[in-house]
Amino acid sequence: MNRIAIDEQAALAKIRGAEDALLALRDVRLAYGNTAVLNGIDLSVRRGQAVSIIGPSGSGKSTILRCVNGLVSPQSGEIHVDGIDVRAQRTDAQRIALRKRIGFVFQQYNLFPHLNVVENLIIAPMRVLGRSRAEAESDAHALLAKVRLADKAKAYPGALSGGQQQRVAIARTLAMRPDLILFDEVTSALDPETVGEVLNVIGELADEGQTCVLVTHEMRFAEDISDEVFFTEGGVIVEHGSARQLFHDPIHERTRLFLQRARGEDRTGRARRRVQDDA
Structure with a gap:
């Protein structure tokens, strides 16, 4: 099969994936004044998938979730949840109806x-x-x-x-x-001893087929739970793929550097917790 045919098949697969998606974002852009926060986000999640969004602080991860449930309104782009145009839901009644279908678990309880x-x-x-x-x-x-x-x-x-x-x-x-649950760094406010009990609950939900999108700094958890992972920086998706591909064979150098640093911080955190436990 020649390269053109392969590219055509990949394009068709992408279109079919978007059509089958419970959640789909296309070219979503958001800026506050001259500060661009999201610079053309394309993301889709099929029903029953667990998807993680990772990246450095300030890369737009949490803003993506807030756009999905209508807490933040982007200037352009498309957001659909099970066929519902999120940006078209402008009245309070419309937004309440949308949020009945989208659960949101925040950093604070x-x-x-x-x-x-x-x-x-x-x-x-x-x-x-x-x-x-x-x-x-x-x-x-x-x-x-x-x-x-x-x-x-x-x-x-x-x-x-x-x-x-x-x-x-x-x-x-x-x-x-809800049809979809958004988790926004739900362990960031927890002490190390209680992180695991929350992650275990989320993992069980994913195993049961609950559609989830997680913004997280827990790299090992993201690798274990996710069907697909998106790495963001500077308001763009630098790379996405299966958890295995992204964590073990990333394409972009920036992804590799981020994961090296994140894994180093994760090891340091585990070592610190062991010292605290021994004390």
Whole structure:
């Protein structure tokens, strides 16, 4: 097969992939004044995939997630979630309808401190989805068991560790039964001892086929969980591919340099945690 035929097949495969995507971004651009934040982002995620976005701080990773659920509006480009044009959802009712389908787990847990864990989980399903209290509570207890917090149903957020609060936040997101969940550096505010318990929950969701997009600095986790990985810098996607290809055989020198540094920091962090444990 000649090179032209190969290129044509690759182009057709890309088109088919976009058509089958649950999430698709095409040439998304965003600037604040003269500062460009996103410079033509192309990204697609098929239903059931776990996709990670990695890159240095300030590279536009979190902004991509905020564009997907309408928290930030780019100046140009296309964003579709299961065929819905995100940029066309301009009224409050339209945005609420969109966000019923897109879960977002932030760095900070954003739990209501005056409500116990179960009450934090049932408030949105009852008010937004119109579920009965009995149905919402039954679902909440099942989800707390799923994230291994069944015994914390009546606890208040202030009595929980950071890792426990983040798992409650994940359960709260699942209570809305979203098609897509966005995770924005959800372990960055946690102490090292509680990172693993949160990553384990996310890994189980991915194994069950929950469509996920993760912005993360946890390189080993991204490699283990991801069907595809996107490396961003300066508001552009420098490289993307399977986790195996990107982490073990990156094409771009910039990707290789970033991964070398990130893995060095990861080893340093693990060594520091071992010293703390020994002490």
